[in-house]
Amino acid sequence: MTPLLLRAPSLLVDPRTWVEDGALLVEGGRVARIVRGPAAVRRASRSARSVDCGDVLLAPGWVNAHAHLELGAIAGRTPRGGDFGAWVRAVLQARAGCTAADFERAVEQGARASLAAGVTSVADICSTAGFARGLARTPLRHWALREVLDAHDPARTAGALALVRRALRTSARRGEGLSPHAPFTVSPALFAAAAALARRRALPVAVHWSETEAEVAWLERGAGPLAALLGPSPRLRGLELIERAGLLRAPLALIHGNHPARGEPQRIARSGAVVVHCPGSHAWFERAPFPWRVYLDAGVRLALGTDSLASAESLDLGRELRLARAAAPWLEPRALFAMATEGGALALGQRGRLGTLAPGAHADVLAHELRASNARAAFEQLTGVGAPLAAVWVAGRSVVRAGALAHSGEAR
Ligand SMILES: [Zn+2]
Numbered sequence: 001m002t003p004l005l006l007r008a009p010s011l012l013v014d015p016r017t018w019v020e021d022g023a024l025l026v027e028g029g030r031v032a033r034i035v036r037g038p039a040a041v042r043r044a045s046r047s048a049r050s051v052d053c054g055d056v057l058l059a060p061g062w063v064n065a066h067a068h069l070e071l072g073a074i075a076g077r078t079p080r081g082g083d084f085g086a087w088v089r090a091v092l093q094a095r096a097g098c099t100a101a102d103f104e105r106a107v108e109q110g111a112r113a114s115l116a117a118g119v120t121s122v123a124d125i126c127s128t129a130g131f132a133r134g135l136a137r138t139p140l141r142h143w144a145l146r147e148v149l150d151a152h153d154p155a156r157t158a159g160a161l162a163l164v165r166r167a168l169r170t171s172a173r174r175g176e177g178l179s180p181h182a183p184f185t186v187s188p189a190l191f192a193a194a195a196a197l198a199r200r201r202a203l204p205v206a207v208h209w210s211e212t213e214a215e216v217a218w219l220e221r222g223a224g225p226l227a228a229l230l231g232p233s234p235r236l237r238g239l240e241l242i243e244r245a246g247l248l249r250a251p252l253a254l255i256h257g258n259h260p261a262r263g264e265p266q267r268i269a270r271s272g273a274v275v276v277h278c279p280g281s282h283a284w285f286e287r288a289p290f291p292w293r294v295y296l297d298a299g300v301r302l303a304l305g306t307d308s309l310a311s312a313e314s315l316d317l318g319r320e321l322r323l324a325r326a327a328a329p330w331l332e333p334r335a336l337f338a339m340a341t342e343g344g345a346l347a348l349g350q351r352g353r354l355g356t357l358a359p360g361a362h363a364d365v366l367a368h369e370l371r372a373s374n375a376r377a378a379f380e381q382l383t384g385v386g387a388p389l390a391a392v393w394v395a396g397r398s399v400v401r402a403g404a405l406a407h408s409g410e411a412r
Contacts, residue, residue, distance in 0.1 A: 003049070006051050008022070008053045011057070011058045012057060013060075013357045014355075014356040023041045026365075031362075056367040060355050062317040062340050063317075066276045067305060087311070104134040113314070116389075119140075124143060143204065182211070192245045207254060210239070221235065248273060249273070260291060269299040276303045280312035280323055281308075303343030324336055333376075337379050341355035363396035364393065364395065370387035
């Protein structure tokens with residue numbers, strides 16, 4: 001197949017690499033080369049299908065490090081605000097009324113909405129079976145992080161594990177992973193078995209960790225509102241349970257992390273695990289400010305997620321960037337850009353393959369309608385007011401086109 005050459009006035013290859021008057025040479029769905037300067041672009045054009053992308057900035061597709069696409073089926077049926085218990089009850093009730101077809105449709109719609117917003121990869125928690133059919137009709141790059149939980153009930157442990165083992169055995173898809181739900185819903189035995197399975201199959205893992213004060217109180221002291229629902233507490237912190245199971249190792253996404261204890265950020269940084277913050281979901285529940293500084297000072301790698309449409313308004317990572325900046329205006333726009341690209345890749349164990357346009361990476365590319373004179377100005381706009389998307393490519397194939405590029409005849 002003829003290589004594809006995407007030309008633009010500016011390219012943001014990764015948070016550190018800015019190229020002017022260059023092009024991206026794409027072969028076999030991957031970035032083959034960054035072409036620098038007009039003369040080199042002219043030479044490369046001779047042996048490639050050359051596309052002038054217009055007055056745009058080419059940048060890597062956003063990587064959504066945490067979503068539950070299936071929960072789009074219950075969007076609009078959950079309350080906002082600080083009563084997490086009321087929210088969980090509403091989710092359970094609304095879910096119970098959904099059919100397999102509802103979840104499948106929600107996954108497909110979520111995938112399409114993600115792509116339209118420039119999210120080319122999603123780390124998606126999957127607890128229903130229909131997601132693969134919903135995804136088959138869209139080109140989204142998708143990690144199915146299969147959810148397991150037993151509510152600390154030994155009678156449920158073996159069944160929960162058998163279900164996910166069977167699902168993994170019969171799956172022929174790429175992008176598999178595992179999500180032992182959270183320390184307060186997963187017994188130490190199930191955590192250990194999930195860790196062994198993840199290691200054996202080299203799967204990325206995602207765990208909801210330290211989202212609410214209620215879970216911290218129950219895990220540490222058997223106290224708080226969860227005590228009435230959950231049986232005896234392990235009397236350990238969540239991170240301790242994760243570490244004892246052998247799960248505190250990359251690739252691991254620790255989702256939320258709103259209440260780290262002293263020393264925990266340092267342990268996370270040493271392990272290479274990534275903490276995933278979901279600004280929209282955080283605002284939905286009116287949580288106290290996210291402990292940005294604690295993590296950044298400890299050198300923890302951070303990523304951004306949207307969470308589900310049961311606790312967020314959209315699956316648009318650009319919106320999450322704006323919310324993060326509004327909540328912590330002192331954050332470096334470059335660091336935020338890195339969280340929405342490389343951070344998600346790291347959480348999935350896909351460093352260098354996702355969230356970058358460096359040679360060898362998947363050619364998942366966004367054309368932002370943005371004219372910036374340097375990288376700093378580009379970061380400022382992308383994480384601030386944002387920019388309209390002129391086009392989105394996944395694996396070098398055009399999946400969204402707007403504006404001038406819609407009429408260019410490129411990659412139909
Ligand atoms: Zn979640």
